[in-house]
Amino acid sequence: MIEQPHEASNSILDFDFPNFPPAAVNVFPNLFSSVQCPDGSVAMMGGRIDSAWQWNIPIREGVVNVPIQQELEELQTILREVEPKADVNDMFVWSLNGCEGYEVKKYYLKLQELGDENSQILLEENRSAIQLIWNAWMPSKVKLFAWRMLKDRIPTRMQLLHRNIIEENEDCCCVLGCPVIEDVQHLFLDCGKMRTVWINIYQWLGIHVDFIVDCGNHLLKFVEKLKRFCPVKRAASLWAAVCWCAWKHRNAILFENAMDDLEDLVHKVKMYSWLWMAIGSRKRVICSFYDWYNYPLISMFV
Numbered sequence: 577m578i579e580q581p582h583e584a585s586n587s588i589l590d591f592d593f594p595n596f597p598p599a600a601v602n603v604f605p606n607l608f609s610s611v612q613c614p615d616g617s618v619a620m621m622g623g624r625i626d627s628a629w630q631w632n633i634p635i636r637e638g639v640v641n642v643p644i645q646q647e648l649e650e651l652q653t654i655l656r657e658v659e660p661k662a663d664v665n666d667m668f669v670w671s672l673n674g675c676e677g678y679e680v681k682k683y684y685l686k687l688q689e690l691g692d693e694n695s696q697i698l699l700e701e702n703r704s705a706i707q708l709i710w711n712a713w714m715p716s717k718v719k720l721f722a723w724r725m726l727k728d729r730i731p732t733r734m735q736l737l738h739r740n741i742i743e744e745n746e747d748c749c750c751v752l753g754c755p756v757i758e759d760v761q762h763l764f765l766d767c768g769k770m771r772t773v774w775i776n777i778y779q780w781l782g783i784h785v786d787f788i789v790d791c792g793n794h795l796l797k798f799v800e801k802l803k804r805f806c807p808v809k810r811a812a813s814l815w816a817a818v819c820w821c822a823w824k825h826r827n828a829i830l831f832e833n834a835m836d837d838l839e840d841l842v843h844k845v846k847m848y849s850w851l852w853m854a855i856g857s858r859k860r861v862i863c864s865f866y867d868w869y870n871y872p873l874i875s876m877f878v
């Protein structure tokens with residue numbers, strides 16, 4: 577959103593320019609204190625010559641020095657793209673479609689464009705992993721969680737530190753008790769306790785997946801191992817169930833002083849994955865929880 581100034585607006589130094597978030601008074605402090613009338617209207621900062629607007633910032637005599645000159649040149653460069661209107665009031669212009677009014681479609685397309693730019697640095701494997709998550713059978717909130725997790729955008733202690741929400745002298749270590757900083761890779765794969773959980777799940781399913789990978793690759797390998805037994809969507813939701821239950825387990829320990837009960841965590845993974853399977857398939861659940869609990873690979877064909 578950009579601001580379209582009117583000639584009678586408040587000082588040109590006091591409004592936000594396109595692509596220039598803070599008010600100009602904060603960005604050009606030397607210039608602001610040197611203009612003849614810092615609170616003057618836009619009309620006092622220029623004039624029309626043959627109907628074309630020309631900016632002319634009036635500086636007090638005898639005060640021009642190098643910093644002021646530099647700030648003035650910088651401001652004039654920005655102002656080249658700004659022309660006050662004499663016949664319309666101040667208004668905001670939605671810059672994506674160049675007219676008044678917000679359009680969801682334009683915003684969506686812009687986000688996609690930005691996404692494409694970002695995706696150039698997103699590894700191909702991670703893109704495939706995210707695609708799996710979006711198509712898997714699980715509640716939307718879990719999809720959102722898994723998507724954020726794969727993009728390292730969940731509030732682990734590492735992320736909170738990175739965003740200055742917690743400080744280095746605060747506890748940044750793994751909530752499950754390791755003397756290691758808690759990031760996504762540690763919390764869901766490298767942590768000794770999480771490995772115990774994964775190994776329990778592997779034993780339950782009768783598979784093994786390497787740990788020496790990142791989370792996205794782990795999901796791909798996990799699905800690869802299971803895809804001859806069940807639809808890919810079901811395998812991906814099973815993987816997400818482990819991560820979702822681990823995250824809830826970690827939060828319960830941190831915020832509710834819950835017990836660090838790994839057996840209970842494994843049990844919840846089995847329960848949630850069964851529930852999501854039942855809901856996602858949009859059919860009556862044919863296999864009982866007992867069958868799922870005891871013979872998951874046979875039940876997966878159901």
Ligand SMILES: [Zn+2]
Nearest residue numbers: 750752754767
């Ligand atoms: Zn740990």
